[in-house]
Amino acid sequence: MMCGAPSATQPATAEIQAIADQVKSQLEEREDKKYAVFKAVEFKSQVVAGRNYFIKVQVDDDDFIHIRVYESLPHANKPLALTSYQTHKARRDELAYF
Numbered sequence: 001m002m003c004g005a006p007s008a009t010q011p012a013t014a015e016i017q018a019i020a021d022q023v024k025s026q027l028e029e030r031e032d033k034k035y036a037v038f039k040a041v042e043f044k045s046q047v048v049a050g051r052n053y054f055i056k057v058q059v060d061d062d063d064f065i066h067i068r069v070y071e072s073l074p075h076a077n078k079p080l081a082l083t084s085y086q087t088h089k090a091r092r093d094e095l096a097y098f
Contacts, residue, residue: 009095012040020055023069026082035059044095056095064089
């Protein structure tokens with residue numbers, strides 16, 4: 001993987017679901033909303049001074065949210081951070097840098 005360039009879109013894995021689950025409460029707090037469904041569908045990653053994850057999350061039958069999660073380098077020992085998100089997305093919407 002080249003530093004700075006996002007990877008190709010890939011199907012979400014159990015690891016990506018775990019990352020999404022760890023920042024779910026941050027999103028719920030920002031949106032002042034609880035999500036009964038929170039299923040990672042696909043993702044891209046980007047190597048920076050750490051790693052950005054761009055994750056498409058299904059939150060209802062036809063409603064998706066794109067989240068960007070930052071994972072710091074191991075020596076920083078910081079928790080995952082929800083750095084940005086986009087609501088009102090559809091399954092067909094491309095997962096792009098935001």
